[in-house]
Structures are given as structure tokens and as C-alpha cells.
Amino acid sequence: MFQIAASLAPFDQFASGFSDTAENLHGLVSDLTEQASALKEQLFARAELLAQRDQLERSGDHDGAQKIVVPEVDRAAALLALHQGAGRFESISAEMTAQLYSLLAAAPSLPDPAEQKSFDQWKITTRDYLAALPIASKKLREWSADEPIPWYRSISSFLFGREWVTASFWQDWYGIIPLLVGSILVSIVALLIAVPLGVASAIYVSEVASVHEKRLIKPYIEFISAIPSVVLGFFGIAVVGQAIRAASQSSWFSWISFFPISERLNIFTAGCLLALMAVPTIFTLAEDALRNVPRGFKEASYALGANRLQTIARVLVPASLSGIVSAILLGLGRVIGETMVVLLCAGNRIAIPDFSQGLGAVFQPVHTMTGIIAQEMGEVVRGSTHYRALFMVGLVLFTITLGINYLAQKFVARYRMSIG
Amino acid sequence: MMKAKTRRRFLEQTLFWLFRIATYLVLAAATYIFLDIGIKGGRTVFTSKPPFVNLEFLSQPPQTLYVFDFEGKKMTLGDREFRQWKVQHPGVEVEASSVAYSAGGIWPCIVGTALLVIGSMVLALGIGISSAIYLSEYSRNGPLIRLVRIAILNLAGVPSIVFGLFGFGLFVIFFGWNVSLIAGWFTLGLMVLPAIITASEESLRAVPQGLREGSLALGASKWQTIRKNVLPYALPGILTSSILGIARVAGETAPIMFTAAYAMKDEMPWQVAKFTDFFFQGVMALPYHIYVVSSKIPQNEYTQRVQYGAAFVFLFLVMLIALTSIVLRERSRSRLSW
Numbered sequence: 001m002f003q004i005a006a007s008l009a010p011f012d013q014f015a016s017g018f019s020d021t022a023e024n025l026h027g028l029v030s031d032l033t034e035q036a037s038a039l040k041e042q043l044f045a046r047a048e049l050l051a052q053r054d055q056l057e058r059s060g061d062h063d064g065a066q067k068i069v070v071p072e073v074d075r076a077a078a079l080l081a082l083h084q085g086a087g088r089f090e091s092i093s094a095e096m097t098a099q100l101y102s103l104l105a106a107a108p109s110l111p112d113p114a115e116q117k118s119f120d121q122w123k124i125t126t127r128d129y130l131a132a133l134p135i136a137s138k139k140l141r142e143w144s145a146d147e148p149i150p151w152y153r154s155i156s157s158f159l160f161g162r163e164w165v166t167a168s169f170w171q172d173w174y175g176i177i178p179l180l181v182g183s184i185l186v187s188i189v190a191l192l193i194a195v196p197l198g199v200a201s202a203i204y205v206s207e208v209a210s211v212h213e214k215r216l217i218k219p220y221i222e223f224i225s226a227i228p229s230v231v232l233g234f235f236g237i238a239v240v241g242q243a244i245r246a247a248s249q250s251s252w253f254s255w256i257s258f259f260p261i262s263e264r265l266n267i268f269t270a271g272c273l274l275a276l277m278a279v280p281t282i283f284t285l286a287e288d289a290l291r292n293v294p295r296g297f298k299e300a301s302y303a304l305g306a307n308r309l310q311t312i313a314r315v316l317v318p319a320s321l322s323g324i325v326s327a328i329l330l331g332l333g334r335v336i337g338e339t340m341v342v343l344l345c346a347g348n349r350i351a352i353p354d355f356s357q358g359l360g361a362v363f364q365p366v367h368t369m370t371g372i373i374a375q376e377m378g379e380v381v382r383g384s385t386h387y388r389a390l391f392m393v394g395l396v397l398f399t400i401t402l403g404i405n406y407l408a409q410k411f412v413a414r415y416r417m418s419i420g
Numbered sequence: 421m422m423k424a425k426t427r428r429r430f431l432e433q434t435l436f437w438l439f440r441i442a443t444y445l446v447l448a449a450a451t452y453i454f455l456d457i458g459i460k461g462g463r464t465v466f467t468s469k470p471p472f473v474n475l476e477f478l479s480q481p482p483q484t485l486y487v488f489d490f491e492g493k494k495m496t497l498g499d500r501e502f503r504q505w506k507v508q509h510p511g512v513e514v515e516a517s518s519v520a521y522s523a524g525g526i527w528p529c530i531v532g533t534a535l536l537v538i539g540s541m542v543l544a545l546g547i548g549i550s551s552a553i554y555l556s557e558y559s560r561n562g563p564l565i566r567l568v569r570i571a572i573l574n575l576a577g578v579p580s581i582v583f584g585l586f587g588f589g590l591f592v593i594f595f596g597w598n599v600s601l602i603a604g605w606f607t608l609g610l611m612v613l614p615a616i617i618t619a620s621e622e623s624l625r626a627v628p629q630g631l632r633e634g635s636l637a638l639g640a641s642k643w644q645t646i647r648k649n650v651l652p653y654a655l656p657g658i659l660t661s662s663i664l665g666i667a668r669v670a671g672e673t674a675p676i677m678f679t680a681a682y683a684m685k686d687e688m689p690w691q692v693a694k695f696t697d698f699f700f701q702g703v704m705a706l707p708y709h710i711y712v713v714s715s716k717i718p719q720n721e722y723t724q725r726v727q728y729g730a731a732f733v734f735l736f737l738v739m740l741i742a743l744t745s746i747v748l749r750e751r752s753r754s755r756l757s758w
Contacts, residue, residue, distance in 0.1 A: 200442035208436050209443075217443060219746050224450045226664075226742030228671030230707045231735050234714040234727065235453050276453075279446050309432040330577070337579025339674040340707075344715055370581045370674070377585065378678045382593060394585040398578060405577040 010108040021099045024092045032085045037170065039078040046073050079145050086140040093133045100130060158392060164350045164367075166376065166386055174389035176396060178352045182267070182366030183336055185353065186346055189271025189362060190278055190335045195328055197275070198282030202324075205283075206290040207312055218287070225280030232273050233344030241269045241345060248363070258360025263347055266363045270346040274338055278331035285330060289323025290316055326411035333404040337397065339370040346371060369397050454735075461732020464725050476525055477729055482684070482709070483524035485722055488516035496722060498523030521684075521713050522723045526730050528688060532703030533737075535601060535689060536680060537670045540608035544669075545662060547609070548616030552658075555617070556624040557646055576614040583611040584675035592679055599702040601689070604680025611675055612665040616658075619665075623657030624650060660752055663745035671738045673707040681708035683716075706734045 049070045056065040104123055110116045161175015205217050241264035247253065249260040293316050301311040317324070347365020350372070355361045367375075373390050380387045467474050483499040490512070497505055501523075502516065559565045587607030597603045627650050635645040682702040692698050713727050 197442045197446050200439045201446055204436070204439035204443045208439060217447065219750065220447055220450070222746060223739070223742060224446070226667050226671065226738060227450070227453065228673070228707060228734060228738050230671075230673045230710045230714075231457065231731050231738075232453070234710055234731050235457065237714050238719060238724075238727065239456060276446075276449055283446075307428060307432055309428075309435055333577050337577075337581065339579070339581040340711060344711070370579060373581050373585060374674055374677055377588060391585065391589065394582050398582050401577055401579055401582075402574055405574050408577075409573070 007111060011110065014103065014106075014108055017103055018100070021096050021103070025089075025096060028085065028088055028092055032082060035078070035082055035085075039073070039075070039082075042071075042073045042078075043075070046070060082145075083143075086137065086143075089140055090137050093137060097130050097133060100126070158389065162352060164372070172386065174385065174392075176369070176393060178350050179367055179369045179372050179393065180396070181352050182346065183342075183368040183370070185267050185362065185366060186270050186274060186342055186368060187332060187335045189267055190274035191328070191332060193272060193275035194278035194282055194331060194335075198279045198327070198331065199286055199324060201279070202283050202286035202290055202327075203312060203317070206287050207308065207316065221280050221283050224276065225284075227277075229277065229338055229340040230344070232277065233341045236269055236273045236341065236345035237265065240272060241265050244269055244272075258357050258363060261360075261363040263363070263365045265345050265347040266365050267346060267353070268362050270342050271362075273341045273345055274335045277338060277341065278335050281334050282327045282331040285327030286320075286324045289320035289327065292323070293319045322411040322414045326408040329404050329408040329411065333401050333408070336404070337370060337401050339374050342368045343371040343374050348375065369393050373397075457728060457731050457735055460724070461728040461730075461735075464729030465732055474525075474729075478525055478530070478733070479527045480525035481528050481686070482521045482526065482704075482726070485519045485522035486516040487519065487722060488514040490514055496523075519722050520717055521709075522717065522726050526706065526709060526726075526733060528685065528704045529706040529709040529730070530733070531689060532681070533670060533706040533734075535703060536604050536608060536676065536705060537666060539601065539605035540612070540669050541662070541666055543605055543609035544612045544616050544665065545658075548613055548662075549620050549658060552617050552620030552624055553646060553651075556621045557642070557650070572614045572617055576618070579674075580611060580672050581674040583607055584677060584679060586610075587675060587679040597700060599678065599680060599682065600700040601680055601703055602699040604676045604703075604705075607675045607679045608669045608672065611672065612662075612669055615665050615668070616662055619661035620654070620658045623654040623661070626657065627653045657752065660745060660748045663741060663748065667738050667741040667745065670741060671707065673705075673711055676705055676708060677711075681705045683708070683712045706730065706737075710734060 049068055053065045053068045053070065056062075056068070104126065107119075107123065110119055158174055158176055160177060161173055162177045163173040163175050164178050165171075165173045201217070201221065205214055209217065244266075245261055245264040248256075253259045297315050297319055298311055301315045306314065346368055348367050348371060349365040350367045353361040353364040353366060373394055376386070377390055380390060464477055465474050466472055486495075486497050486499070486502040488495050495505075506512075555565070555568070584607060587603060587610070591597050591603035591606050592599060595603075631649045631653065632645055635649040636642070640648070680702060682704055685702065685704050689698065689701060689703055692701060710727075710730050713723065713730060717723050719727070
């Protein structure tokens, strides 16, 4: 024990020396952050007072408006002070770079070859970082608060932004990626459950079931499609989420690495319920497609000596395949646009799930595009960036569903052609 | 040869059983939902004493529930009863914890939903049947009409929340109607419009051409023909398929969340100062109420009553409408033949 500690002592010293070099930089960053937030707050307060005065002025209360004192904010001076930070950064980073290079040169070696290898790798990364510091310094010098943000930057930061942060004291971010990933994951889970069930029951009802069964099952599944989504969502909160968590805690599933799960409302819960919404859509359309395959196809297959399964697998399903695919696409359209179930059951945590757990990512809470609109639209300040970002999310959603619809129609057209 | 045949037969039977199990799994899941909500909600809505229906739950507005210990007993009282109780027990200090929405009933929500459904269906049927008449009887198949058809086809697949967003942007903000019945009517009406137009056009086209030609040959004008000889025969079909539209309008939450629904409102919709205020007031609605009680208050023994009760009533109403439409359609399928 002591021996290990002793052998690691030089490394420990190295590590603490390493972190000490960054102290000045940390100090600078926190100083500048403070300055910048103070300026931002002053500007906000001023804007608010101005708006107040404007409102009083408009309602005819001149005296009240005159009473509001709007403080002047010396924006230019504050920005100049911020800019001087660039000079300080340069000297501090130069100092830090020199220290770090000398530290790296005298870095201790590690006993384990594998560790030594990764340590060497890390040293290379550190050198890369140090080499990039002058570029950062140049960027700081060139930075200007008055430089307009080009339109393509705002679009790309919306479409590829990995953060959706609102009502933050420092900086709001409106990146759609976490919401998009949430919507897609929930839809994938829902379709993985709904497609086998929907297609299997469509085949069963159209080819296997007796007439009596058919007359009962078909209206019943159509009936399921009328269950209001908010009731399904409530059922998810009250029953399904709890049941899934309880199941994950049981000893039967203890061999699964990511069980037991901590959140009762997650992608899987929402996906299960959405599957139940997608099944009727997939079932109805797929059954239609199967039923519309001309009788002659089936009869020819039987006449050649095929049994029922062979006829289904080799003739009926291939003949109606594009119809079935369009049924699945329309099911996807229904799932991705569904709001209440995901709002109630997906957990509403705005974050990209941690995929390092493999399949366990499916048991993490997410937020979705539909959910975020429903949740935040009611409280948003009208005309603000946040408000517009929500409309943009709606636009993306609209485009996605239009695309899905278009594809489904394409497939239906092909299906019509294939069966003449 | 024999062996191969039995193996094939075995494979066939196994797969058919898998299909059967998948089908019945879906049915079982739905049945479980109906039973769970039916049984737990039934406890709220029905009583063991005459009149067997919990009239208080169906006829009272929602109230805050107060829970407190008094002389060793756990008391649960609604807002109004709690104030009365305080008057009756002067000087008694109790520490009551309150649970929102969990006492009283859901009457204003039922009324609000009924108003929303009626208004939006009147709008949607009016616009929908008119445009279906235009599309099937008057329009020529030009590029513009094709564009309209593509739009109708694609609007049917647009998510309801997008309609809600559109209604919020146009009616609530741009027209300045605020959160109101009329904004909700238009939003919901637009949402079901594609379905209504498609169904109406189908019914109109199903009326045989001979009926039109006979009428025209007798000297009737085009509009007279449509009014006397086409619409009467198409109307049953139109109404049947629009009942499914009613189920959709009643069942949707997302479009009314920020166009028409309030989480809590003390006055009933008819308690307005001016006649016009009626259209410009927000209402409580059953689906939105279910959303509020299932997401904004915790799940426990005190809240379960209202949560399951509201879900039960709502599910019952929507399913009743859907069932009517399915039964009517099955009937008309077997009866209608020209």
C-alpha cells in the first residue's frame, strides 16, 4: 500500500503542480465573467425601466413616466474594460505555457506500460492545447460586441445546437438536437414495438382469423385509436411507469446491467404507450393493403401447391409491401407528432441521453419537440427569442411530418402500380 | 417427403400462433386500460346508494382539498367545507396541507369541452361541406385544384400541436382574441377540416351520376340539383364520418392548451357581463384538466379520486362518440347500395 503511494508521489506532485499553473487563468475568467454579467444586468435593468416608462407614457401618465429615472449605462467603457482582459490573458497564458512546458519536460514516468502509453497520449493532447492558446488569444483581441451575428450562424446554432437552456442567468441556448434526439428515440422504441404487433395482427386478421374473430377484432382495434392521448398519458404516469420500474427492480432482470432504473418516466415508458397509439394506424392500413391484393395472386399460389404460410410470405406480403411500408410511415408520423403522451410520460429532461450505457439509454428521461412546445409556449414572453425558437421547433416538426407523409404517399402510389 | 411436410406444417402453425398472440396482446393491453380506468374511475363516478351516480362529482367545480388531523382523526375537506368547518370550530388551530383540484368535481370542464366540440364542429362542417361541394361538383381539375387536394391530403397528417401553435400565433396573438372559446373553435375546426372535406367529398361522389343528370334534364339549375338531389343522399354519410371527427376534436388536448383552455376558472361560461364576452372567454376543458391533474399534482391517495374520475368520464364520453360512429358506419356499409 505505502509502496504504491510512494511510487506515485512524484506523479502526484506533478499533477498538483500542473493544476496550480491554471490558477491565474481561472482568476481572470471569473473576474471577466463577473464584469460581463454586471454589464449585462445593468443593460437589462435599463431596458426594463425604459419599457416601463414607455408603457406609462402610452397610457397617458406623463408625470409617472417622468418619475422613473433611467440610469445611464456606460456601455463603451465597460466593453473597453472587458477588452483589456485580452491583454491580461495573453501575459497569463504565456506564463502558463512556459510553466507547463517545463513541467511536461520533467514529467515522471509511470511503472505500468499501458498507463505510460495513455499518459504519453495525454501529453500530446496537452501540447496541442497549449499550441492553440495563441489562436484563442487572437480571437479575444478581435472580438467585438457590436459585430452582428450572421443569419447562417443563428440557423446552424439552432439546427446543430446541442443545448436547450432557457431562463438562464447567463446565456440562453436554443439548440434543437436534444429535442430531436428525444423525439427520434421515443419514435424508434414505439415503432420497434408497434410494427411487429401491427403487421402481425393485420396478417392474422386478414388471412388467418375466422370470420367471427374478424368482425370482433377489427372494430376493436379501430376503437383503440379513439382513446384520447391525454388519457393514455395519464395511464402511463399512474400505472405503466410504476410497473416498468418495479419490473426493473425484480430479481428476474438483475442480469441486465442498467437495471434497476431510477426514473419511472423515460423513453421506454413513452414508447410503450405510443406503440399502442401507432398499432391501430399500422393495423388498419396494412390490413387494407393485404386485403386489396387481387384474389388471383392468392389462388395462383395455392394452385402451385404452396401452403398458407408460403402464400403469405412469398406472395401476399411482397405484393402489398409498399402499402405496409406506407402504413408504418403513417404510424411514424402519428408517433412523432404526438404530444400529450410524451409530455406526460417521457420524463421531460432536456438532455441528450447518455449512450455509453448502450441500450440503457432507452431508460433515460428526455424531452421532445412536441413536448417542449406544449410545455413552454404557455409561459414564454411574446416576441422573444425563446418564443421564436419554439415556433422554429414547430416548423421543423411540420417539415418532418410533411416529409413522412410525402414518402408514405409515394409508397402508396407504387403499391397501386404493383397490383395493377 | 413426409417429414418435410410435417415440419412445414409445424412452422406454419407456430407462426400463426405468434400472429394470434400478437393480436390478442394488443387487445389485452387496451382492455387492461379500459378496465383499470373503468374500475378505479368508477369508484369516483358511481356510488352504492341511489341515485348510483356521484352527482356531486359531475355537477361541482373543482376545489382545493384540505387534509389535516383533528382529534386523532384524519379529515379531508373541500375548500368550502373547510371554511365552514373553521367557522364551526372557532379557536381550533389545525395544520392543513392542501392539494389543488382534488375536491369537488369536473362540471365546468364537461361544459367547456361540450362548448368547444359543438362550436368547432359547426365551423368545420360548414366550411368542410361547402368546400367538398365545390371540389366534387364545381371545380375543374386544374393545377390549382390539384394543389388544394395535395394540401388537404398533407394537412391531415400535421401534428395537432402544430395546429395549436398556428392557432396561437394567428388567432390568439395576431387577431388579438386572447385565450378564448372562439380561438379554440377555429383551431380545432381547422384541425378536423381535412378529414371532414375528404369524407364529405367521398360521400358526394358516391351519389350516382344519374340522379344529377335526371334532375338537370328536368330543367333544374345546378345548385337546385345539388340541394335537392345530391346533398340529401350524401348527408347521412357525411354526418356518420364526421362523428369520428367529433371524437378527435373532443379527445385532443394539444391544440387547446394555449388557445382556449384555462387550468382554473371560477365562473361558468354563461356568467358573462356582455353577450359578446361569451366568445372571448377561456374555458376549462376536460382533456386539459386531466393533463393538469396528472402532471401538476402528485400521485397519491387524495388525488387519485379526481384523476381517475376525470379520466373515466372523459374516456367514456369519447369512446361513446367513437362507438356511435363505428356502429353507424358498419350499418351503412351493409345497407347502402345504389
